[in-house]
Amino acid sequence: MIDVNELTKRYGATTAVNRLTFTVRPGQVTGFLGPNGAGKSTTLRMILGLHTPTSGAVTVGGRPFRDRSRGLRHVGALLDAQDVHGGHTAVAHLAALARSNRLPRARVTEVLEEVGLAGVARRRVDGFSLGMKQRLGIAAALLGDPPVLLFDEPLNGLDPEGVKWVRDLFLRLAAQGRTVFVSSHLMSEMEHTADQLVVIGRGELIAAESLAEFSARGTRRGVVVGTSAATALRDLLAADGATVDLDGDQLTVTGLPASRVSEIAQRHRIPLHRLDTRSASLEEAFMELTAASVQYPAGESR
Numbered sequence: 605m606i607d608v609n610e611l612t613k614r615y616g617a618t619t620a621v622n623r624l625t626f627t628v629r630p631g632q633v634t635g636f637l638g639p640n641g642a643g644k645s646t647t648l649r650m651i652l653g654l655h656t657p658t659s660g661a662v663t664v665g666g667r668p669f670r671d672r673s674r675g676l677r678h679v680g681a682l683l684d685a686q687d688v689h690g691g692h693t694a695v696a697h698l699a700a701l702a703r704s705n706r707l708p709r710a711r712v713t714e715v716l717e718e719v720g721l722a723g724v725a726r727r728r729v730d731g732f733s734l735g736m737k738q739r740l741g742i743a744a745a746l747l748g749d750p751p752v753l754l755f756d757e758p759l760n761g762l763d764p765e766g767v768k769w770v771r772d773l774f775l776r777l778a779a780q781g782r783t784v785f786v787s788s789h790l791m792s793e794m795e796h797t798a799d800q801l802v803v804i805g806r807g808e809l810i811a812a813e814s815l816a817e818f819s820a821r822g823t824r825r826g827v828v829v830g831t832s833a834a835t836a837l838r839d840l841l842a843a844d845g846a847t848v849d850l851d852g853d854q855l856t857v858t859g860l861p862a863s864r865v866s867e868i869a870q871r872h873r874i875p876l877h878r879l880d881t882r883s884a885s886l887e888e889a890f891m892e893l894t895a896a897s898v899q900y901p902a903g904e905s906r
């Protein structure tokens with residue numbers, strides 16, 4: 605379990621992370637979402653003990669991560685896939701990590717197989733595509749077979765087949781009971797990957813809940829009604845307190861549940877040929893909730 609408690613990080617006048625509190629549990633994939641500059645990377649670095657918090661605390665499995673020797677056995681992380689020595693081969697890179705963490709050399713072969721790089725193990729990393737470097741970074745994170753895994757924007761640079769592979773891997777790691785914490789600035793990347801979400805904006809917590817709970821937050825939920833008596837029904841629903849948009853023979857109703865819409869239509873013998881509840885897409889809910897915290901919104905003069 606990762607426990608973040610009132611975590612704050614300031615860089616001079618910039619508050620990158622502000623009194624952030626949340627928990628990441630094992631056995632699930634938790635998405636860590638926020639617009640660019642929201643403070644995701646800073647938070648991940650504090651979890652790993654690479655940055656010291658200005659105040660607050662974070663523990664992994666009940667202890668600050670820095671207190672653990674042989675770190676890769678406890679937490680595996682991919683922060684920046686480009687951050688590898690290009691002159692090394694994939695196997696040399698992983699072997700050096702295995703040595704410094706006192707991990708068996710056999711793990712190197714195992715993780716190279718697991719990420720699909722066994723065939724290029726003896727090629728120099730500077731010839732790798734970004735997708736191959738992502739896989740190598742994931743291999744490094746898996747090396748110590750750790751119970752906790754952190755990934756910063758791991759889907760960047762991957763083609764659709766690579767994205768599917770990473771998603772399946774995360775689900776497999778979570779199903780093995782591990783804690784999997786994955787950052788992204790795109791809701792669409794998390795929609796089919798994460799069970800839980802931690803959403804931040806300008807360093808502050810916006811939501812920490814399940815994907816289902818998050819999607820129920822969008823205010824653009826409503827009932828879509830199709831009827832040949834659209835104008836009459838609109839007036840009746842409006843009189844009952846609903847907000848109604850009329851478009852041809854279709855109404856979009858907010859402020860009343862579908863059951864009430866149906867009841868009013870029946871009472872006035874208005875036939876309906878459509879009655880659906882529309883929930884906001886996850887993307888819409890995410891945009892709405894983080895709108896106030898986007899650093900450089902399009903169209904804003906700077």
Ligand SMILES: Nc1ncnc2c1ncn2[C@@H]1O[C@H](COP(=O)(O)OP(=O)(O)OP(=O)(O)O)[C@@H](O)[C@H]1O
Nearest residue numbers: 615618620638639640641642643644645646647789
């Ligand atoms: N070393 C630093 N010195 C000064 N400011 C910093 C430093 N690191 C981060 N920041 C600032 O802190 C804020 C949070 O940055 P961070 O990289 O954690 O965000 P992020 O959510 O990971 O963004 P992105 O999706 O763009 O990577 C930004 O305003 C950034 O400019």
